[in-house]
Every structure is written in C-alpha cells, then in structure tokens.
Amino acid sequence: MRLTVYLAGEIHSDWRQELIEKVQAKGLDLDFVHPQLVHDRSDSVGEDIQGPQPNAYFRDLAASDVNNFRTEVLMQKADIVIALFGEKYRQWNTAMDLSAAITMGKPTIMIRPEEFIHPLKELSRKTNVTVATVDQAVEVLAYVYE
Amino acid sequence: MRLTVYLAGEIHSDWRQELIEKVQAKGLDLDFVHPQLVHDRSDSVGEDIQGPQPNAYFRDLAASDVNNFRTEVLMQKADIVIALFGEKYRQWNTAMDLSAAITMGKPTIMIRPEEFIHPLKELSRKTNVTVATVDQAVEVLAYVYE
C-alpha cells in the first residue's frame, strides 16, 4: 500500500532529506510532499508572480497566498502529516499546518526537541504520536508496514 | 504527483488551450477538465437530448440540467479549480463555479482583468490566489511542483 506523507515544518535544516533517505533504506512504500524549501523563493514568490508590491507587508501577503495554495493542494493529497519543530524561529506555520491536519482527521506525527515539551504540550496531545528525533518518526512509519 | 485541474469560466476565447500548452511546455504533471466549450451545443444540449421544449425558457432549463451534471461530475474529480473572468458577458456561471469550489474546500486560482478588481473583490479574497493573466496562473501551478 503506497501512502503519501506531507512533511511540514522547519525549512532551515535538512531533516526532510535525512528522513526520506532513512525511509528508502527501509524500503517503505512512501511518497513525500512538502512546502517550498528555498526560503528566499518562499518569501519572494508573490512578487515573482504578481510584480512589485507597495511595501514589505503586501510583499509578504502576496507570497503567502501562493504558499497557502501549494500547502492546501499537497496536504489534501496526503495520508499522513509529519511536523518538525526546530530550535529556532517562531514556527507558527508548523503549528498551523499540524493543527489543520489534525482537524482534517489526518494521522499525524510531531517531532520536537525535548526543550519544547512544555510549550507544545496541548498540541502534542492532539497529535497521534510525538517523538524527539527523525529516527523515531521513521520507526513509527515503518510500524505501519510491519 | 498527477493532479487534475478544472478550468471554469469564459468559453468565448481560447485561454484554456493557451494555458494547457504553457503547462505542457513546463512538463507539469497535470490533467485538465472543463465545461462544454462549444457554446451552441451548450445551449441546445437539453433539446438535443429531450426533444423540443415549449419555449426558450424551458429550452434553457433543459440544457442547464445536462451542463450542471457535467460540471458536477468533473469538478468532484478536480484537485484544483481555476476560474477566468473575461471582459464580456455577465459570467454568473464563472462566479457560481468558483464559489462552489471554494465552499467544497478545493484550492482555487482566479484570473481576472484589472478592471474587475472592484466587483470581484469579495470573491477574490475567498480564492487562494488571484492573478491577471494566464501566464501568472501557470506560474502558480508550476510552484506546486518546485
């Protein structure tokens, strides 16, 4: 059974590549989709398509519409959503995507460092499984195929 | 990932062909569906199937049922809906299809000339992305695959 996994969260580290390689090493029948990973493109895509905006505020909003469109298309196709909270940035988008996935009834995995146990405690309890490392998330995925 | 796109809106210009060709030039993995494009057939299909109707009013209604059936079948299969507002006609069907798609939770793109910013402003804000040209819509679609 082929399943599609949406990888939400931090785009400043290479955790997606690490996770995908470990999944492939196990031979799991999974496809992966994710948000735009090039941060600059993610910020500029609104102006890239719509042309210059009046100021930084409207530049941001123009980019957001295109990013939201991409996320909505891909998340609707996903059977599983994994969200990773990294150690920097506010990462409200990660919380937004994970909460949307939970509310849509998607099975979910949260990856977060232990220092974030407290601020993420409510979201963690709404997620199916919360782990601290990419390796653990891969083990959870592998368990579906045992 | 193969996605299906419903192309709603104006049938008096060749914007669909233009969009499809530009998508193919980019090698995007997209299928396209759309309403009946031959206007006369779209207006006569009720009588073509049901036989002559008492007057123009009932001729219109007989055609509408078949057109609505086609739209409903194809839009339910679509992952994305794009709606283009042209410069002529009232185009209530375009607004109807786009609003139905938004309410069904489909990711959506609106293409409209700038002169229609004001009358389409509320619908525009409910749509994921609003652009002014077919080229821009193609760029939004391409962004999903980056």
Place this chain on the structure above:
Amino acid sequence: MRLTVYLAGEIHSDWRQELIEKVQAKGLDLDFVHPQLVHDRSDSVGEDIQGPQPNAYFRDLAASDVNNFRTEVLMQKADIVIALFGEKYRQWNTAMDLSAAITMGKPTIMIRPEEFIHPLKELSRKTNVTVATVDQAVEVLAYVYE
C-alpha cells in the same frame, strides 16, 4: 418554528424592506439577516478599520475581508437564503453567495427579472425555487408555514 433568512444580493434598491414588510403582514415567524446595506460603508470599512491603504486595489481588499467575515457569520446562522439579482451591476457577489449557500446545503430561493433567465439558467437549476418577484418569494416562504 422560528427560522432565520439571509437576504443576499442587490443593495441599491429597497427590496429587503419590501419583503420583510410583506412577511410581517402575513405574520410569518421569520428573522432576517443581510450584508451591509450602506454601499459607501461597505466599500470603506477596510480603511475605516485598518487605516489608509496604498491604493484603491488594497482599499478594496481590506474592505472585502470585513464584508466576507460578516457574510460568513450571518450565513452560517441562516436556515434559508434568498438571493435577488437586480437589473444593474455585475452582481458577482450575489452569485457567489447563492452558490456558497447551495453548496453548504441551505434551502434557497432566487429572485431574478425574466431578462436574466438565460445567463442565470444553470444557477437557477441548482436553486430550490426561482421566481421573478418579491411577492412570489414571500409566497414560497409562507408555504413552509401552511
């Protein structure tokens, strides 16, 4: 049984007042809600709340968000949606609201002049009842209580 009716559509004539008075004359147990009826306020409400915007385009969008918020709140509370298409303006908002209501499964009535039979034929067939006058719409409402 008390029911709530959302009155969508044209805000440049007094059809809502006429309809409400006729409903009251019949003693029907109905509440009415509707969009902002003062056109200027509807166009300026974004800047009224958010302050000056860079240009007319962004002024329009700021207003749209507040109008959409109001419509969404009130339409979700409505048991019935009536949409009137007047003889002027493009009225894409009317088609948007009626199509959204139909897709949400709300029972609906369309009021439109006969000259619009053709361009509204598909939307008309998705609506429960289509009539030409406010008096007829009142009769349809009254029928629920017979």
Place this chain on the structure above:
Amino acid sequence: MRLTVYLAGEIHSDWRQELIEKVQAKGLDLDFVHPQLVHDRSDSVGEDIQGPQPNAYFRDLAASDVNNFRTEVLMQKADIVIALFGEKYRQWNTAMDLSAAITMGKPTIMIRPEEFIHPLKELSRKTNVTVATVDQAVEVLAYVYE
C-alpha cells in the same frame, strides 16, 4: 442575534477584559468563552485531578488533556473565534486554536502586533480579518450588527 465568541491566545495580559468591556459599551449581543486564564491552574490541573505524575513531562501531559477538553467543548459552541498573539512566549497554542477554528469553518479574527506580520503571514491570509489592536477587533465585531 446572539453570537458566542471564543477568545484564544495570550493569557498574560488583560486583553480579554478590555475587549469585553468595549463590546459591552457598544451594546453588542455577544457572549464570550475562553481558555483557563489562571496560568498556574492551567499548568497544574492535570495533577490537581489525577494526582502526582512521575515527572514534569507527564505533569504537562496530564494538564494538556484537561485543557484540550475545555477548549474543544467551548470552541464547538462558538460562532466566531478571535486569536491574539502577544509579544512574548512562543504561543503555539494560539496558532493551534486559530488554525483548528479556520479548518472547522469558523469565522475568525487575528490580533497581532505589526512586528509579527512576517512570521504570521500565511496564517493571517487564512484568517478572515487580521488587525493590530483590540479596538480594531471590536470594530469588526460591531460591523456584523450594523
């Protein structure tokens, strides 16, 4: 028409009291519900009910279940959700609640200081109306009753 508003977000300032007083001053027919506002009680409620837990991690999780229960009960009764992002803390719960409300189809208002425009840009575009102050949120609520 009486409506219920859920006030999500920061519990370290008195913004809810300010908003409620301003709403009452305008005579709007609104009820308000919200999460537990006493931070210590919110953190200890799990142990208060379940007894001592093995460590801080399990103490957090026990509290989260009760907080999530409360939020779920009250948000399901709400017609409108307002979420305020304050200037401190990570506030993932605020993003979680707002995203859940949007996904459930609730009409929403976000209040955030301008310095958070960039990190909240995608969530902002999914929210019906985003404003910078409590006063502006009150104006949006008042608009529903005009």
Place this chain on the structure above:
Amino acid sequence: MRLTVYLAGEIHSDWRQELIEKVQAKGLDLDFVHPQLVHDRSDSVGEDIQGPQPNAYFRDLAASDVNNFRTEVLMQKADIVIALFGEKYRQWNTAMDLSAAITMGKPTIMIRPEEFIHPLKELSRKTNVTVATVDQAVEVLAYVYE
C-alpha cells in the same frame, strides 16, 4: 429535552393527527413538522405562485420545487424522522424522504403495513426501527423519555 419530529409519508389519511394526539396524551415534549397535507394545494402550488405552465408536466415540476423547498427547510430542523407507507399509491416520495433522512444521519422510524414487508425490506433494515402501527411508533418515541 424538546425534540422536533418530521412526519413524512402518506397525506390521504389522518395518521399524523392520530400520532400527535397520542403523543400529547403521554405528555412527551415533541414538536411536529410535515409536508403540505392538502393534496390539491401540493399539486397546484407551482402554478399558484409561478402562474400557468405550458402543460401538466411543467405544472408538476413547478410544484415540486416548492414542495422540495419546504421539505428541505423542515427536515433540516428535525431531530427525528418518521415515515409512514400507506396501502395505496406508489409513495416514492415517502421512500425518498426516509432515505434522505437516513443518509443525513437522522434517527428514523418506519411505519408500514405487514403486506409491505417484502418490497420495503432493504429500506427497513437501514431504518432504526420499523413498526406496523402508529401506536407502536408512539411507544418508540415515548421510550426516549423514559
């Protein structure tokens, strides 16, 4: 707890009045709604509102829209649907209403004479409770309040 019951089915006998009186005698806290009970009005309501139609076929369709509107409004407000199959007529509307109610997740009771066990067997098994008499249906309703 006050509940609303939609009484679908045959309009040529006085079973609704009988059922309502027996419910009142038991003091159950129930409201009742139902389709138009005057058969001639039910058939003529389209022409009564829309004016003369070209022929009997279109007369029927005009009436159906108004009847469907009424049914849709009232059934959406109902907590329980009871459908009675009488001994005459084809009663496809009764099967239509009951099947729609089941599919909408409404709790349902079917009343049918024993001679109809065979042709109604599949629909009977999708209904919560099937009985042969109005008295039995009243007992089922009363059980909710024990």
Place this chain on the structure above:
Amino acid sequence: MRLTVYLAGEIHSDWRQELIEKVQAKGLDLDFVHPQLVHDRSDSVGEDIQGPQPNAYFRDLAASDVNNFRTEVLMQKADIVIALFGEKYRQWNTAMDLSAAITMGKPTIMIRPEEFIHPLKELSRKTNVTVATVDQAVEVLAYVYE
C-alpha cells in the same frame, strides 16, 4: 478520465446490458457496478449464508442486510448514479438508492417512463437529469466526454 457508474433500479429487464453496450459502442471510458441482478439469489442470499430463518419475514431481513452491504460498498465507489424506474413493481429500493445518492452529493440521472412523471416529480427535481429512455441516458453520459 475513467469514471464508475452505479446502475440502480429494476432488475427484471435487461436495460443495464443495453446501456452498457451503447456506452461501449461510443467508446466512453466508464466502468459499471450494480446490485445483484438474479432476483431469486437476491431474495435467498440471507438464508444461503445464515441458514434457515424462522419465517418469511426474517428470511427477508437476512437477505436485506447482505444486499445493503453490497449496495453500500459499490455506491461509495461510484462517481455517477443512474436509477431506472420500470413499469411494474413498487420499486421503493430504486427511490431509496437514488435519494441516498443525491444526499451523498453524487451526480445522478433518472430514467422513467412518462406515465410516472407525476408520482416521481419531487424526486425528479432533486436529480440532476431526468430522461425517459436508456438512449437519452447514454447521451447524457457521452456529453461529459465531449
């Protein structure tokens, strides 16, 4: 685009075979599913699987459960539902299946002889397209692929 069509209704004539052959002659990319077509098997399947039942009533109910299971599995996979009302029998199952399909939001076609216009008028108006012959239904299906 490959679509699946559920063929509900009369099993005493060979209309399904006729429809499928005409669809194949047109080269339409359609799959067909349908209820059990062998009437005796449809009536005996409960006892065939569960063993002898106490009487005809319970024999009927045992069969109904298996028939309902089959219908539910196949109708959930269908993109389109066609229901034919023949000239004999009460055919409440046909009305039940068509009404369930409409309520589930499936695009629908009704085939019925003209003598049934009146008793089927309300159901007809909830169906997307109503026709009198199998040939007309094939034309409606073909229109989706034009």
Place this chain on the structure above:
Amino acid sequence: MRLTVYLAGEIHSDWRQELIEKVQAKGLDLDFVHPQLVHDRSDSVGEDIQGPQPNAYFRDLAASDVNNFRTEVLMQKADIVIALFGEKYRQWNTAMDLSAAITMGKPTIMIRPEEFIHPLKELSRKTNVTVATVDQAVEVLAYVYE
C-alpha cells in the same frame, strides 16, 4: 452556557445519580441524558413494542433497534459524552458508544478502574480525558466553567 452531557456505560450501579448530585452541588449548568437504566426494560422493549419474537436471538435484536434509536437521538444532542466502564460484564456497548462519540468529534471523558488500564489503553488515548473516579470526572466538568 448550558451544556448537555450523555452518560454512557454501566447501568448496574448508581454512578449516574452520584455524578449528577455532585454536579448539582457545584451549581454547574449541565443537563444529563443517558440510555435506558432499567435493565429488564432495556432487554424487553423490542417485544414490548413489536410483540413476541421467534426466539431469544430475535428478541434481542428487536430490543436493540429501539435502544439504538434512543441512543442516537440523545447522543446527537449531547455536547459532552462521559463513559464509565464498571468492573463486571463485557460492556461492549460502552466501548461502542464512546468510540462513536469520539468519531463524531464530541469531547469525551472515560471513567475506568485502574485494573482496566491495559485493555482500554488504545481507547483511552483517543478519549480527551481518562480518570478513575466519578469525583474526578466532576472536576473535569467543573473546569470548563472556571
């Protein structure tokens, strides 16, 4: 805010009365609904209404339909579902009701003795809050009103 609570589970002890009294002592604005509490009536209600059945098997099924009808009516009206697992009987109905409530998105509380931690562990993790005593459940309810 008045809320309705469905009390599922064991009917051989007086836990519902205990819970209701403790809730009243706290002055919480809650209504309670529940299944039939008289075990014999719950088992005989099918024959009480339908008359004698062929054997114990069919007697059971006739009763079940009426019990399911009652549960479905009342659970749909509930804002909160509490399920108590007692120390005797298999109590599959309790698991059935709690799982149905969770799947319907109702906020839920499970009460179970500690000896059942292991066999109820998966269901416990899908429930919002799991406690061991009625007193603890009352505290969870009270927390909603703090």
Place this chain on the structure above:
Amino acid sequence: MRLTVYLAGEIHSDWRQELIEKVQAKGLDLDFVHPQLVHDRSDSVGEDIQGPQPNAYFRDLAASDVNNFRTEVLMQKADIVIALFGEKYRQWNTAMDLSAAITMGKPTIMIRPEEFIHPLKELSRKTNVTVATVDQAVEVLAYVYE
C-alpha cells in the same frame, strides 16, 4: 474493482490467514490490512521507540499512540471493515474499531460466536451484516462480486 478490507479484532488466533486464503481461493480482487499481529510487539512498541517509561501505565500509553496511528492510517484507506470477536479477552479494541468504522460510514461485517449474541446485540444492529464464522464472512465478500 479492487477493494481494501481492514481486519479488526482478535490477534490470538489465525482467523485472518484463514479468511485471506479462502478469499484467494475464490479469486476475489481484495487487499487486506490489519493491526499489528504480534502481541508482544504491540505492547512494547511505545518503549521500543520512545525508550523506557516510568511504569507499566505509561508504557501502555506510549504503545497505544503508535497502535492508534497505524489503525487510523490503514482504516482510512479501507473500503470495508470486518471485526471478529473471539471467545477470550475483553476486546474493547474490537468494539472501538468497529464502532469507529460504522460512524465513518464504512460498510462493515461482524463475526462473533453465538454465545455473544446478547452482549453484542446493539453493535450487531448497527453493523451491516453479522455472521458467526469466517466462511460466512467470505461469502458476504464474494456476494459483492457476483
């Protein structure tokens, strides 16, 4: 038509293997998914992934999250759910899975020994078909393809 079947219930006997072999002998086009069948792994998977937990209670909960994740992923892909109640253990998970499947609208089959007719009577009536043996369940599956 290829269908996916989720096999819920007892993991201490080899009923799944028996059912799958009998289905293959009939050449039915079915895929099968199921929970983890190795009981020890099912109980230890939480600690296997998360590391040692403070005590048996938390060990159970850690395992439950991973088991629930697996069930949720696979059941959402299933077209049919079969649940078998064995003669030992409390099997609340079996009732939980079957009730969740019914509430999600999945077509369902229950297999249970006759001694459990009474305690499973309500759940049985909500299931599409209840049988006593694996052979009978295979016959029900085969009927879909006749």
